[in-house]
Amino acid sequence: MTTTSQGLPSDRDFAPRLALRKRLGFLFGVLSTLAIVIGLLTLGTLIADVVRDGWHVLSWDFLTSFPSRRPEQAGIRSALVGTFYILVLVALIAFPLGVAAAIYLEEFAPKSRLTAIIEINISNLAAVPSIVYGLLGLGVFVRTFMLGRSLIAGALTLSLLVLPIIIVAAREALRAVPPSIREAGLALGASRWQTVRHFVLPAALPGILTGTILALARAIGETAPLITIGALTYVAFTPKSLFDPFTVLPIQIFNWISRPQPAFHERAAGAIIVLLAVLLLFNGLAIALRARLQRRIRF
């Protein structure tokens, strides 16, 4: 800082150079817009690339054929069925567990050390790499419980993986229900559980479902933990029971990408289109649910 002989700021310190500073600011705005555009552009390129590579393999036969060594005959039947089973099983396991845990933490848990531990633990689990859950599944479900490389072992592993997501979403939904609803329930003579069951839970349900759908979308896109528990990459049958081997769409895609022949890469692109379409459906469902919720209930 230039100062005058008296130690006071001189006029030069107040030179605003406003035009330059504003131009810099504008430049920076352009830069930050560019960052967003790069993200969106990559997303667009990725989708365009996959569609260009895989569009022509899409057919009814592609959906209903088993994988094959001959690429032109290979389809995603076993993967599609496996993904569907995994989806249903994870929903059946993780949804009740996650909602129950959320209700406990949000509505009943005392302010204790144990509660604090559970809460920190959940936020930590959400950031554990998915492949570590695979190692957990391998050690516990596949080996210790001796479930083998089965559908149920995969479903249990993925359930644990998405559980923190469901719990966090469900807690947020429960927290959004105003206390007055609970007080009204209690004032009518309902017990705490009856209040939760008949007043709070129905009000929070759309929010909980939205979170659960997004968690399920995550589960059907996961590859690494299922590879780690030993899900087979080449399965030319559909599982008949919970204890049968299985494959899912992401694993089938991985298998086809790993092969050198370009014809298999096209099959992989086709399967990616199917997978992305399923995920888009899920996300659409979640958005629709959220919109409905915002319209219907206003506290």
Add this chain to the structure above:
Amino acid sequence: MTTEPMPAVEAPSIDRRAWVERILTGRQRVDRVRQVRESAILGLLFLAALVSVATTIGIVYTLALETFHFFQHVSIVDFLTDTQWTPLFTEKHYGIWPLLTATIVVSTIAMLVALPLGLLAAIGLSEYASPRLAATVKPILEILAGVPTVVYGYFALLFVTPLLQRFIPQLEVFNALSAGLVMGIMILPLVASLSEDAMRAVPQSLREGAYALGATKLEVVWRVVVPSSLSGIVAAFILAVSRAVGETMIVAIAMGQVPRFTLNPLVAMETMTAYIVQVSLGDTPHGTIEYQTIFAVGTTLFVITMVLNLLSYRFLKRFREVYE
């Protein structure tokens, strides 16, 4: 209450008294049943909440057990100092460094993409874009985070690598560069969304104060908003690093399976996660040393990400203490 009934009121008949009594005891029974049922339900809810704790215990137990067996065969000094990783060859070396350097190289490239772009995007969304535009763009940007990683692997191997090979002819088919670039784009929404949350939490009065002093928008952003939300932004950055270190499918597909001790991003390397995938794809029998290696590598991975997560959590907590 008097025992004598009032003259005007007829004394309750025996039947009526029994009726009242029945209701009262019935009420009590209902209360008791309700109480028992409620505590049972509460117990079940509590057990569900404990599943998450059990999961952590399960992870630590599984990893620790097999890692313990592993270190009965391999000295921990070799594991931490040897620069060769060849458990699947006849001449076996168990040095974690090749896997670690590969992880570091690819994560660094990813961060060089995700951190500046993510921060810029966050500033754009929180400070420059109108709320309506931000509300439209943000969900689209978040689709990037929802795309399965196996799809990014496809994109890196079959689109980005051929594209880059036009400019860098010596680029191998499997390399850390494409994997890192694509991973960076994948992590961008995480950085953007968490940093934006942090910047939105900065009180409006701070911005207004700076404007009143004659600052331009850029100066408000860089000298007020970013410094005020720095802990939150740092927390986002650390979480992004943790995500990059644990990312699996992109590197397993696009980076190859050659455990090589190098920092050159143009050649094939194998990260910790890719090694676990490689062994899992083979049929490695339980109890062998190859089987135990993936748990030793998994433990290393788990410890690194755990430290990063806890660090991020601390920064976030510090940030929250200031403004919330």
